[in-house]
Amino acid sequence: MARAIWLVLDSLGVGNAPDAAAYGDAGADTFGHIAGACAAAARGPLRLPTLTRMGLPQAHALATGQVAAGFEAAPAPAALWGCMAERACGKDTPSGHWESAGVVLERPFGVFEATETTFPPALLEALIERGTLPGVLGNCHASGTEIMARLGAEHVASGKPIVYTSADSVLQIAAHEEHFGLGRLLELCQLARELLAPWNIGRVIARPFTGDAASGFHRTGNRRDYALPPPAPTLLDAVCAAAGEVIAVGKISDIFAARGVSRKLPASGHDALFDATLQALAQAGDGALVATNFVDFDSVYGHRRDPLGYGAALEHFDARLPELLDVLRNGDLLVLSADHGCDPTWPGSDHTRECVPLLAFGPGLAPRALGRRDSFADLGQGIATHLGLPPLAAGRSFLMD
Known part of the structure; x- marks a missing residue:
């Protein structure tokens, strides 16, 4: 039977959300600007052989119409690849995760707009x-x-x-x-x-x-x-309803207010999160979903406006990714995405409204382009299809195109 692994590279936007201008983010491009900063620095261009094989540079080029610096000669992807735009208003972690799990936030979250004397x-x-x-x-x-x-x-x-x-x-x-x-x-x-x-x-x-x-x-x-609980059942709830197990690594459980979580594995730092993901997959049975959020991309590098540090963290993640690919078995589906952007070259220190990558790989799964998707919910619908679950409320399965 099938299993699914969902890795959220927190804040790894690939630019050009259709409505970015409404958020003051026209021109924001997390991946593209990191690649440009690295290529212009003494350290040299980004080196991401595994993410490149999975189609990250192509997803970025699809979203922006531009090839990121250092990826002009990227080989054809060996995975499914595309990009997604968020339907929900905002650029928040919960709305991005919930929509990826099949629930599109219809009522925007509240915000505290005053920059000083902010709270009521x-x-x-x-x-x-x-x-x-x-x-x-x-x-x-x-x-x-x-x-x-x-x-x-x-x-x-x-x-x-x-x-x-x-x-x-x-x-x-x-x-x-x-x-x-x-x-x-x-x-x-x-x-x-x-x-x-x-x-x-x-x-x-x-x-x-x-x-x-x-x-x-x-x-x-x-x-x-x-976090507030999701306003409707998510992919995680659907897995549990089908007697599958949801193993939440890192802050995934917090983001979903523990709804639809069978077991959580706390970890801090990308190496610890990766180790916990491997541990979770080794324990996961048929029908399971392992979900991990790699938060340091956002909190340590994006918000702190450190493009070179972000680039080095991407390279380290890329170097570890083969460890996960090597233990995938027949029936496994690995999906990589993000929840929003956080362009480390952008003014201020906030998230940026961007498209995000949708990269998927599994033994025997033929590589192909997934195109531009108009909702993050296509990710959750694709995982639901893979796990044999009933269709979620939102999204178009990327496996059924």
Whole structure:
């Protein structure tokens, strides 16, 4: 019987979403601009032999009409390849994942638009009172690493957590693991999740950190995402309903609010996530879905506007990908995609509205072009087809074209 492996290269957009201009992102191109930055640097062009064989450069060229620097002589793909545009409004992690799993968000998430004095007073007052806090710091739009460096010492001295957001539908709370307490931070984020109900905010993110003013503050791997549950059954629910197992690696379980998740394997850092994915596949039975989000592409390199670091991380991922390909068995389907863009050369530090790649490979699966898809939901519908599940509510199966 069949199994499926879904890897989300978080934020690896391939440019040119049809409606990018409406988001201020016309011209954003995560993969293309990373390739260009690497080719222009002393380190030289990107080296991605496995992702190239799977059709990533061709997916980018299909989306943008341009060949990325260093990929002018890319060989013909040995996999199924194409690109997808998101139908849901926004450029959020939950909406991108949910649509990829067959649920198109019809009602946009709420956002906090004011860049300063950002959050409604009633929300902060309730958070402070019910969280027994001396107050909060931040209350603005900010880059997480910048605001941690700027307010970390004041946070430690005052006991006030750092509360901030971005252009996405999110409320983030940063606090020191020892001085404030990791458990207390997680409880505070759960309280914030409850209090945010009137504003329809997609996620609350706990951002724990350690360190001091002298040596610097550093995020830890204990991040947690508290997402709204999907508004309808997803691919994950369909797998479970058919008595299959869904093994969620990394933050996948958080993104789906644990809905449709049979078992979760926590891991932090791309190597640990890759190891956990291999472990999950070794344990997965017939009808299983293994889903992994490789978050560092987004959080470590995209948001921090580090194109060369992003390129090096892609090369490292590419070097490990053959380990997964080597253990695929007959009946397995491997699908690679992304949830949005986060162009590290783009102004600001927010996600970018872009098309994303759709790359699929399985033993005996003939390579072909999948074209431009008008919804991320085509991915989930294709996996549902492969696993023999009933059709999902949205999407056109990329295996049935």
